[in-house]
Amino acid sequence: MANIERGTNKELLEGILHCTHEMCRQEFPVIDGIPIVVPDVGRYLSENLWHLTARGDLSHSIETLLGDAAGQSSAYDSIRSHTSTYAYDHWGEFDPEETATRTRPGSVARCLSAGLDLLGGAGGPVLDVGCSVGRSSFVLAGRVPGLVLGGDLNFSMLRVARQALVEGEVRYARRRIGLVYDRRCFDVPNEGAERLDFWVMDAMALPFAQGRFGTVTSLNMLDCVPDPRAVLVGIGHVLAPDGAGVLATPYDWSVNATQPQGWIGGHSQRGMGRGAGEPLLRGLLSPGGGTGLRMVGEIEDFPWQVRLHDRSAVSYSTHVIAVTAEAKA
Numbered sequence: 001m002a003n004i005e006r007g008t009n010k011e012l013l014e015g016i017l018h019c020t021h022e023m024c025r026q027e028f029p030v031i032d033g034i035p036i037v038v039p040d041v042g043r044y045l046s047e048n049l050w051h052l053t054a055r056g057d058l059s060h061s062i063e064t065l066l067g068d069a070a071g072q073s074s075a076y077d078s079i080r081s082h083t084s085t086y087a088y089d090h091w092g093e094f095d096p097e098e099t100a101t102r103t104r105p106g107s108v109a110r111c112l113s114a115g116l117d118l119l120g121g122a123g124g125p126v127l128d129v130g131c132s133v134g135r136s137s138f139v140l141a142g143r144v145p146g147l148v149l150g151g152d153l154n155f156s157m158l159r160v161a162r163q164a165l166v167e168g169e170v171r172y173a174r175r176r177i178g179l180v181y182d183r184r185c186f187d188v189p190n191e192g193a194e195r196l197d198f199w200v201m202d203a204m205a206l207p208f209a210q211g212r213f214g215t216v217t218s219l220n221m222l223d224c225v226p227d228p229r230a231v232l233v234g235i236g237h238v239l240a241p242d243g244a245g246v247l248a249t250p251y252d253w254s255v256n257a258t259q260p261q262g263w264i265g266g267h268s269q270r271g272m273g274r275g276a277g278e279p280l281l282r283g284l285l286s287p288g289g290g291t292g293l294r295m296v297g298e299i300e301d302f303p304w305q306v307r308l309h310d311r312s313a314v315s316y317s318t319h320v321i322a323v324t325a326e327a328k329a
């Protein structure tokens with residue numbers, strides 16, 4: 001059920017979805033074609049007004065002037081620097097102006113492909129949790145049959161994903177250094193677009209019924225959420241009994257995202273596991289681990305790089321894990 005404010009015969013661009021459960025009837029807005037399906041919609045909207053009301057029609061010089069005025073550590077700069085980092089890795093390989101050689105774009109696509117290779121085969125529908133600017137969801141559409149849904153909490157990043165989907169184009173401000181950004185705009189392949197969509201959702205409260213997906217992926221996101229175990233349990237819940245998935249994490253714990261009691265490893269150096277995350281994660285993905293997921297393959301050390309600016313990049317070693325639903329194993 002929906003109120004349609006703006007749309008075409010193919011899609012809803014702006015409007016309100018209503019939960020059909022008669023005891024609920026909660027409203028979920030669709031803004032610029034992106035449904036916002038989170039538990040506390042009011043809070044999400046009030047905390048993300050910057051993202052939701054950002055305009056994309058300003059000239060480059062006015063955008064840079066705004067960025068200079070807002071300064072570093074402003075919400076404006078934090079949004080554009082994060083978007084720059086992920087748009088570069090996800091889509092930079094298609095940018096004809098891209099000359100950077102220090103950090104090769106495409107590391108998320110390589111990471112996902114390696115995980116899918118571990119699985120052998122995968123079936124739809126697909127959920128890509130923490131998809132950011134969307135490249136992994138496109139890779140999934142190319143490799144797995146059926147519908148693919150990319151989900152993330154960051155509305156600005158999903159705008160980039162949606163541009164790729166609808167326009168076959170990526171536009172972003174690419175950070176050169178400090179507060180200096182260059183505008184980049186280039187075509188990207190968007191095969192499979194008719195099977196893809198992007199929604200705002202919270203990985204810790206996935207808005208789906210049990211067993212809904214044949215494949216679930218979540219790359220480099222577990223260490224970005226307050227409760228990583230809840231994410232694993234949620235993935236186990238929405239995965240079909242014969243479903244499978246790919247997880248990856250560099251265990252880059254930080255209290256900005258997760259309090260130490262929620263970390264998978266990274267503390268308790270004098271304890272049994274001496275602070276290692278890998279055995280704990282394997283335990284959570286074993287029978288009785290409580291997540292409903294079973295590890296069926298892994299690459300302990302896969303390169304995943306994120307570019308910050310012309311002279312800085314972070315090079316991670318991410319742990320790629322193939323899982324199946326426990327029922328299948």
Ligand SMILES: C[S@@+](CC[C@H](N)C(=O)[O-])C[C@H]1O[C@@H](n2cnc3c(N)ncnc32)[C@H](O)[C@@H]1O
Pocket residue numbers: 086089108129130131132133136151152153154157201202203204218219220221224225
């Ligand atoms: C480190 S980035 C990784 C992005 C992408 N998967 C990749 O590997 O390039 C983590 C992503 O998770 C998203 N994220 C963080 N917390 C989330 C949550 N609770 N629900 C959904 N997405 C979340 C962030 O917005 C960001 O896009």
